[in-house]
Amino acid sequence: xxxxxxxxYEQRILRVLTHIQQHLDGPLELDALAGLACFSPxxxxxxxxxxIGEGLMEHVRRLRLERAAQRLKQSRRAxxxxxxxxxxxxxxxxxxxFRERFGAAPSAFRRRHAPLxxxxxxxxxxxxxxxxxxxxxxxxxxxSVAIRTIRPQRVAFVRHVGPYDAVGEAWERLMARAAxxxxxxxxxxxxxxxxxxxxxxxxxxxxxDACIAVSGPIRPRRDLGVQVIAGGDYAVTxxxxxxxxxxxxxARLCGPWAARSGRELRAAPSFEVYLNSPEGTEPxxxxxxxxxxxxxxxxxx
Amino acid sequence: xxxxLYKEHAAEYKAVKKPIFVNAAPAQYLAxxxxxxxxxxxxxxxxxxxxxxxxxxxxTLKAKGQDYAVSKLEALWxxxxxxxxxxxxxxxxxxxxxxxxxxxxxxxxxxREAVKALQRRGKNxxxxxxxxxxxxxxxxxxxxxxGPYEQLCETITAMLAFAEANQRRQHGLHHExxxxxxxxxxxxxxxxxxxxxxxxx
Numbered sequence: 001x002x003x004x005x006x007x008x009y010e011q012r013i014l015r016v017l018t019h020i021q022q023h024l025d026g027p028l029e030l031d032a033l034a035g036l037a038c039f040s041p042x043x044x045x046x047x048x049x050x051x052i053g054e055g056l057m058e059h060v061r062r063l064r065l066e067r068a069a070q071r072l073k074q075s076r077r078a079x080x081x082x083x084x085x086x087x088x089x090x091x092x093x094x095x096x097x098f099r100e101r102f103g104a105a106p107s108a109f110r111r112r113h114a115p116l117x118x119x120x121x122x123x124x125x126x127x128x129x130x131x132x133x134x135x136x137x138x139x140x141x142x143x144s145v146a147i148r149t150i151r152p153q154r155v156a157f158v159r160h161v162g163p164y165d166a167v168g169e170a171w172e173r174l175m176a177r178a179a180x181x182x183x184x185x186x187x188x189x190x191x192x193x194x195x196x197x198x199x200x201x202x203x204x205x206x207x208x209d210a211c212i213a214v215s216g217p218i219r220p221r222r223d224l225g226v227q228v229i230a231g232g233d234y235a236v237t238x239x240x241x242x243x244x245x246x247x248x249x250x251a252r253l254c255g256p257w258a259a260r261s262g263r264e265l266r267a268a269p270s271f272e273v274y275l276n277s278p279e280g281t282e283p284x285x286x287x288x289x290x291x292x293x294x295x296x297x298x299x300x301x
Numbered sequence: 302x303x304x305x306l307y308k309e310h311a312a313e314y315k316a317v318k319k320p321i322f323v324n325a326a327p328a329q330y331l332a333x334x335x336x337x338x339x340x341x342x343x344x345x346x347x348x349x350x351x352x353x354x355x356x357x358x359x360x361t362l363k364a365k366g367q368d369y370a371v372s373k374l375e376a377l378w379x380x381x382x383x384x385x386x387x388x389x390x391x392x393x394x395x396x397x398x399x400x401x402x403x404x405x406x407x408x409x410x411x412x413r414e415a416v417k418a419l420q421r422r423g424k425n426x427x428x429x430x431x432x433x434x435x436x437x438x439x440x441x442x443x444x445x446x447x448g449p450y451e452q453l454c455e456t457i458t459a460m461l462a463f464a465e466a467n468q469r470r471q472h473g474l475h476h477e478x479x480x481x482x483x484x485x486x487x488x489x490x491x492x493x494x495x496x497x498x499x500x501x502x
Contacts (some may be wrong), residue, residue, distance in 0.1 A: 172363075179359075179360030179364065181418060182415075182417075182421050183422060185357075186350060188353075216423075275484075279371070280371065287483055
């Protein structure tokens with residue numbers, strides 16, 4: 001079973017990689033690519049990052065640059081046209097990105113008699129013949145993941161719309177409302193629900209809910225809402241350290257771990273449970289449980 | 302800049318691995334009394350109640366524009382009955398006062414409102430046992446203990462020897478400030494600040 005899921009995750013990602021190569025000039029939208037791979041858009045970007053080692057858009061940008069390098073060497077097309085095909089509106093932006101990747105400006109690169117740089121073995125590279133070599137990233141360290149079945153959890157929450165590194169403002173609003181309501185009681189749980197991929201959604205439109213688990217009845221008021229986090233099976237792992245590095249743990253969980261797990265991801269957002277407070281805790285000592293929703297195990301439905 | 306009582310009173314929280322004298326000015330604490338093994342049921346309930354009150358009061362006041370950091374957990378330890386010491390008295394008979402240092406502008410009314418809010422939600426039966434207390438320790442011997450709580454007695458012995466060599470005797474309860482979170486720091490790296498009020502012998 002496990003081998004079969006891993007195989008299936010790899011096949012699905014390969015389908016996406018092939019589609020990307022064939023449609024480098026297209027819009028390549030997240031939802032469409034996720035659909036192609038039969039992954040929920042909530043998790044697809046993380047599965048992709050986990051298995052390929054770079055974000056989806058980063059991957060597309062890199063492939064477009066590699067194709068541009070090939071066209072510079074193998075055609076006589078104007079650099080401005082090649083820049084446009086690579087998705088760059090201005091010559092300057094293209095030159096900057098190109099130099100960063102290949103160490104030379106496009107014109108110098110074209111004149112130089114050096115061959116195209118040899119791609120390293122692991123990453124997926126642009127190939128004009130559409131034969132894609134793909135070896136999914138393996139996790140070097142083992143990852144401790146538990147599968148937990150949780151009941152639906154009612155939460156009081158405040159919605160943050162904006163960059164992830166500014167979610168603190170939502171927590172301030174939530175705390176200011178929750179404290180006089182007596183919600184900061186014993187063993188209260190602080191939960192963050194993330195809906196968007198920061199690589200794809202513009203920072204000012206990223207949605208995040210700062211939540212406190214509640215038990216008794218509670219009425220929504222002003223910016224304080226009430227919602228239910230779905231029950232069911234979740235893969236749970238603990239992230240150790242600063243919140244800025246949560247993405248890496250998500251990538252390992254959604255990529256290498258999920259592919260080996262024998263389980264399918266469920267179309268619901270992941271959430272985070274904060275085990276200690278960023279106030280008065282060194283960033284390196286922060287503990288966060290990540291909950292990744294799973295479909296019921298085969299044969300249990 | 303929000304108020305951090307430990308930084309505000311940095312001299313009182315000087316933490317070095319040898320005994321020193323410090324002078325602890327009057328301070329206000331949220332406090333709750335209990336008895337039993339540290340980490341046991343009663344202890345954990347009291348910790349929960351104390352933190353629930355500390356954060357409810359802090360967040361309520363912050364929303365009103367008075368921000369401060371919630372300080373670390375501290376505890377006073379009462380000498381066991383009948384002259385026994387901590388080594389020989391069963392842990393179930395240990396009596397303690399758990400405390401969190403709190404700014405002077407926190408008042409009884411803030412406490413009452415927090416208890417009311419927490420009890421309205423239920424599940425916070427112990428919130429009402431948390432009180433507001435003043436403590437003036439004055440001259441103290443203080444020393445940083447690094448390591449498991451089980452080895453605290455070695456540090457205490459060094460502190461008492463230092464007091465005696467300086468013609469001081471114990472005057473008040475043994476006081477501990479838990480600088481590390483035992484849930485995530487391994488025992489050998491746990492930092493605990495030990496304080497013993499003293500007077501001239």
